[in-house]
Amino acid sequence: MEITYGGKATEVPADPITRSILKGFLESAGGKDINQVNVRTMANSLGLLVEEIKSNEQTDYNEWLHVRVHSGDQQFSAGGALFGTKYQPRIVRINSQPVEVIPSGVLFLMNNKDKPGIVGYLGTLMGKHGVNIASMSLSRDKAGGRALTVLNLDSAPPRELLEEIQKDSDISNVHVVAL
Numbered sequence: 001m002e003i004t005y006g007g008k009a010t011e012v013p014a015d016p017i018t019r020s021i022l023k024g025f026l027e028s029a030g031g032k033d034i035n036q037v038n039v040r041t042m043a044n045s046l047g048l049l050v051e052e053i054k055s056n057e058q059t060d061y062n063e064w065l066h067v068r069v070h071s072g073d074q075q076f077s078a079g080g081a082l083f084g085t086k087y088q089p090r091i092v093r094i095n096s097q098p099v100e101v102i103p104s105g106v107l108f109l110m111n112n113k114d115k116p117g118i119v120g121y122l123g124t125l126m127g128k129h130g131v132n133i134a135s136m137s138l139s140r141d142k143a144g145g146r147a148l149t150v151l152n153l154d155s156a157p158p159r160e161l162l163e164e165i166q167k168d169s170d171i172s173n174v175h176v177v178a179l
Helices: 015-028 039-045 118-128 159-166
Strands: 002-007 051-055 063-071 074-083 088-094 097-101 106-113 133-140 146-153 171-178
Touching (some): 097 133, 097 146, 159 171
Antiparallel strands (some): 063 074, 106 146
């Protein structure tokens, strides 16, 4: 696991933030009885290597954090920043794709072929199954390439909806995350 701190985030002690990230990561992987005190020991015992990096990379954000985890050929990364004078958190990068996502509630994530009609298709399917979209973030690598779609939903989508979406050959990596 690589945790990169940037901007003003390089000026604060990294250890408490790193411990919080590790705690959330290990709990989501099924860990029990994990606390801030023993989380580094637990990670080490599982063979999880943690690298903290303080970066001077220039970004559009005053302070930011990027977490990358990898195992073998599989990799996932997400970056976050604080917006506005009230320091509202946002996810600003997922797997190198820029996004702007409010990190709360139910998130629906998918990759898809960048083509006309995908937004309408998703909206129609969600509505058909009674799922309301609260907000949407779209990103693509290039016109006609691969896109990342992230939706904040008012409720978890039913299994039937997910199965219907996954049948589309232009859609992959469908995930639902409850925060």
